Amino acid sequence: MTWLKQHRWALAALLAGLLLRLYFILRYADVAGDAQLYGDLATNILKHHIYGFTEGAIRPTLIRLPGYPLFMAACFRVFGIANYTAVLYVQLVLDLVSCWLIGALARRLMGPRAGLCAIWLAALCPFTANYVADPLTESLAIFCAAVAFYSFQRWSSPVRKHNPWIWPIAAALAFAVLLRPDRALLAASIIPAMAWIASQRRSALIQTTIVAVFIILPLSIWTARNHRVFYVFQPLAPKYANDPGEFVSLGFYRWYRTWGIDFKSTSDIYWTWDGSPMSLDDLPPRAFDSSAQRTQTAALFDQYNKATVATPAVDNQFAALATTRIAAHPFRYYVELPIARVANMWLRPRAEMLPAPLDWWRFRDHPAASLWTAAYAALNLAYLTLAAIGLSRWKRLNRSSQPALACALVGFVILRSAMLLTVDNSEPRYTIDCYPVVILLASFAFAKLKAQQRLSSNPS
16 A cells, blocks of 8 residues: 555556547558558468468568567467457556666656656657557657666666566567567667677676677577578668569659658658559649759659559669759768658657647648647657656756766667668658657656755665
8 A cells, every 4th residue: 555655646547648649549540551461460360370471372581670570470370360459458558667777767766756757748749659559669769768778777887797678678678689680779869878888897798798799699589580581681671661673663762752741741652652552742842943853753743653563664764853853952862861861750740640630730621630630740859858858957956976877778779860860751750769768858847856866875
């Protein structure tokens, strides 16, 4: 009873978070696209012991890392083949655990008030909660980040030589790498921080090595499998999700990068290429530098739309058009547009999983929906603003006992944003992995000064 009384507000936050996630599952669950792809891989793992797609016969593949299909296969084994609803409820539980870990970490770093604010901010965050309702990798990536950062903080201040917190760190980082190639950035931010601690504390050197081996081992098995099946060296997954020998429309993707910024363009053009018709009306004015380019682009669209299949002939013409545009505006291509895409992924309304207008800024076309979506954008901006304030307060304390953790947290966000400069298509979900850090730092803005000073002198 004492424990329940002490943590009643934290439990209330988790209850509110549970209701929010149940609402998303019951109202907005979506099993389509990549979700079905992952489900097909999981089903074939269980039924045929083959990591591949069902296309007449089962065809082996390497376009997706095995982490999420294995997670789905485990759910299917327990709850039944193709039981996607069970997958969503397992994700719900893991996401609530993530909320608790973020709150616990904030409490350890900045005191009880920050911990309580963190768990409420995490539990009621609609951006992370929304992904529970979709069988995609995001919820598990958030869970891995929460486990890794919390465990790293516990590991960095050991009370005995053999620190058990290396095992959750190792498991979280290894599984995160197997979810998507870009999730390796979590390890890239934590392993150097562990190595820095190991340089000052010899007992940590072996433990850091163990974590590194845990990460490398499953990737080595995956690499060996790809070499055995496809005779290629592929330690992660290819950028354009293509199996060996498949045609990749490099020309089209390069042309898209000469103008693509927002998520609407990703949905209207990038995703429709090679399978669906494309409309010139979906292109923004920045896609043309002249009327001649507009005419040339229209001719390419007409040629492609006759069969809606990517061919080398059409792709080569897109490549030539891209070369012309890049030569005319190299700074725009190499600097302005990559930065604009990253800014769009951080700042646009995080309503991509909801029935919200992609062109939300056109208030005259759908005023009510645009206003609601703009409120989502304002909420996202509020989280980011609080995170900036919280980071500033944490930095001002000159917390010499936590430099490794601070570098790991901030480094993860910086590395993730830098990686996104190389991404063709803007998708807000590519930054959702950073939200455990955003929420943690945002909670610091509410911490009491006395608690900050007390923990600054005695962080353990």
